[in-house]
Amino acid sequence: MARYRLTLEWDGRPYMGWQRQAHGPSVQQVLEEAAQSIVGEAVTAHAAGRTDAGVHARAMVAHFDTARELSPYRMAEALNARLRPHPVAVLSCDIVDDAWHARFSCIGRAYEYRICNRRAPLTFAKGLAWQVAVPLDAAAMTDAAQCLIGSHDFTTFRSVHCQAQSPMKTLDRLAVERCGEEIIVHAAARSFLHHQVRSMVGCLVLVGRGRWTKDDLAHALAARSRDALGHNAPPDGLYFTAANYPEN
């Protein structure tokens, strides 16, 4: 038996998210079917994080086990060949110890949220960024973001469907960067609540538009209530960008 660790990139537009769903295509299904067609046996894939419908990945980490052993290079090549024409690619592949687990061994996750801050409709970035037509004050967003960093009860920024046992999370990084007409929000933590990044970004955009002050954001956090949420950003702009492990 060999455990293959994969780094995956995918365009989330056609998918219901990572996890298998009865009502539509998922990245997990596409990957498992590609792997099964190579190894000739049922395969179950595990990822560092689940993602929502329409959310993208630049470097998701996943693994699966199989009795059929190929070199990591040949496995990556075979998977990429079978994944065509799906917009899912294996960026790297290695064989790891079977004590290692893509989800349970993961000690850090990072996301980027891409905002296209312009009046003109999106062309290349359609479905790949959140278009905000009114000018955003990125400096005000950076300033306000500071109150979310650290350990807090993030109930306000948590989906009603969240399965986490506790709403307490430690946010290690929340940085706002303007690059021309784009604003990128970088978020990093050991783990996140369901919808946490999108909910934080939605509220930061209220600050950037001048509708909320930094204090409004702090009060929303302190309220520990979904009713205090200002806005949940759409999935289009969200990218899973890194999973970190102790060996790294």
Added chain:
Amino acid sequence: MARYRLTLEWDGRPYMGWQRQAHGPSVQQVLEEAAQSIVGEAVTAHAAGRTDAGVHARAMVAHFDTARELSPYRMAEALNARLRPHPVAVLSCDIVDDAWHARFSCIGRAYEYRICNRRAPLTFAKGLAWQVAVPLDAAAMTDAAQCLIGSHDFTTFRSVHCQAQSPMKTLDRLAVERCGEEIIVHAAARSFLHHQVRSMVGCLVLVGRGRWTKDDLAHALAARSRDALGHNAPPDGLYFTAANYPEN
């Protein structure tokens, strides 16, 4: 009568190029139909440069005339509304003197060519970059590019369908930049021959792969023959990025 100058962005994947074609959709057709539906009369659009099928634009400049005068802001908004769902957007719009012409007044044009230098298949960048799976030496490409800069007979790098009267062109800039797995080639000139950028990039990639030396590239240029061309890069990676005018 008012002459409207537009800056346009488009994703070239669905189009036969800028110019109207009998056998498929073009950006000119999509733009003219949007304008006509606003002004209620026939409209002819002119662009700073024609582009091939599958080539993109980040900032193409074009103009059209109409007897129906709207403010530039309202014209841009109306065009963007009518252009949906086409991946063509008006980034800016103004009214200009009717002595000004998008093509004939243009004194400088710039392109970028995007290469994705990686083994894994493209996901987000499919149709938006040229994937080159073998490692490229960007420094060697930069070095070789120097021999193409300046005034030369570019017959080697010219399509057989090129309509220019002379193969002499002055290349002002040809720079190769590596950003992670991407290599961007920047090209600027008063004007280019048909396929010139793609043909230069195709040969620079031969240098980057180690198949051609800098001298091979210089000899190909000196041959002044299409037979000496090493490789023509696909349209996928090509972006029209700027048109310059005396007023700018």
